[in-house]
Amino acid sequence: MIAYIVKRLLLSVLVLLGVSVVVFSLVHFAPGDPARLLLPDGALDEDVAIVRQALGLDRPLHMQYWVFISRAVQGDLGRSLYYKQPALGVILEHLPATILLTFSALLVSLAVAVPMGIVSAVRRDSPWDYAGMLLATIGQATPVYWLGLMLILFFAVQLRILPSSGRGGIEHLILPSVALGAPLMALVTRLVRSGMLDILGEDYVRTARAKGVAERLIVLRHALRNIMIPLVTIVGLQFGALLGGAVITETVFAWPGVGRLVVDAITARDYPLVQAATLLVAGYFVMINLILDVLYVYLDPRIRYA
Numbered sequence: 001m002i003a004y005i006v007k008r009l010l011l012s013v014l015v016l017l018g019v020s021v022v023v024f025s026l027v028h029f030a031p032g033d034p035a036r037l038l039l040p041d042g043a044l045d046e047d048v049a050i051v052r053q054a055l056g057l058d059r060p061l062h063m064q065y066w067v068f069i070s071r072a073v074q075g076d077l078g079r080s081l082y083y084k085q086p087a088l089g090v091i092l093e094h095l096p097a098t099i100l101l102t103f104s105a106l107l108v109s110l111a112v113a114v115p116m117g118i119v120s121a122v123r124r125d126s127p128w129d130y131a132g133m134l135l136a137t138i139g140q141a142t143p144v145y146w147l148g149l150m151l152i153l154f155f156a157v158q159l160r161i162l163p164s165s166g167r168g169g170i171e172h173l174i175l176p177s178v179a180l181g182a183p184l185m186a187l188v189t190r191l192v193r194s195g196m197l198d199i200l201g202e203d204y205v206r207t208a209r210a211k212g213v214a215e216r217l218i219v220l221r222h223a224l225r226n227i228m229i230p231l232v233t234i235v236g237l238q239f240g241a242l243l244g245g246a247v248i249t250e251t252v253f254a255w256p257g258v259g260r261l262v263v264d265a266i267t268a269r270d271y272p273l274v275q276a277a278t279l280l281v282a283g284y285f286v287m288i289n290l291i292l293d294v295l296y297v298y299l300d301p302r303i304r305y306a
Helices: 002-029 034-038 045-055 061-073 087-122 127-141 144-158 171-200 203-210 215-226 228-245 247-252 258-267 271-299
Strands: none
Touching (some): 061 271, 087 127, 087 271, 144 247, 171 247, 215 228, 247 258, 258 271
16 A cells, blocks of 8 residues: 555656646647736836846746746745745635635535435335435536626525625525535435445345345445445545636635636736646645545455555
8 A cells, every 4th residue: 555655646646737837838838928017007118127027037948847846846836926925825825714714615515415315226216205305406517706696696685694605604605615515416316326226225234135135225335325436526525626717616606725826827917826726736636636545445345456
């Protein structure tokens, strides 16, 4: 196991290196000049050239990338052009808000999806099953931004019982958590239902029923336990997707997280901030994959890594 983890960590370095090359290239090939955006309208070309030289943007791209990656290895992800602060520090200031929103969306989706998937499987072809699958289909088909706007329109504008934007108490967290967690709720519901249906038809489940084991124990100990590996995989990967995909939700609800920060950074052509945020999200995905591989061994003792 130790040798496998070390090998994965080495491969992770290559993955992050590849991500850094792609992100660096895309950001610098995007239209717009950050030096001109930092200056007032009507600035002279001479002033723009001075700013570009001060920021190092007049150097060839390969030299700019070498400076970026050599500093990144030392923990320096550059200095934000807009905030005039280290990019890593700016991201860490906004990261707790994104993590809070992501965890809340994950808890909301699992609290709804797992029971609904179990009920749909146990009561197959019943009104409960049809209602659960209809809700899951709607959740997967509904765009997050549209759902967020509808939640704001109904609960904030019409009923006036929840705030429409900003970060504050728990009431500010409800609407964005529901909007962000809806697609995951739909995915987990369908996964739990299909997995439970497969397992409930196995021979050992029929044997347990013949022995008089309570249906509740069969569902929880046999069926639900045996779908934990695919469930943990989906939840782990989708948690990373939620963390990186909270851009739309944070923008709709004016939530002060990393997603909204990246949108503002792209608009301002803040290269260091965009690169730093993307690398951190990529590193998170790599870490989640490694943790999932280790968890598989504990969930299923039959799994072994060379």
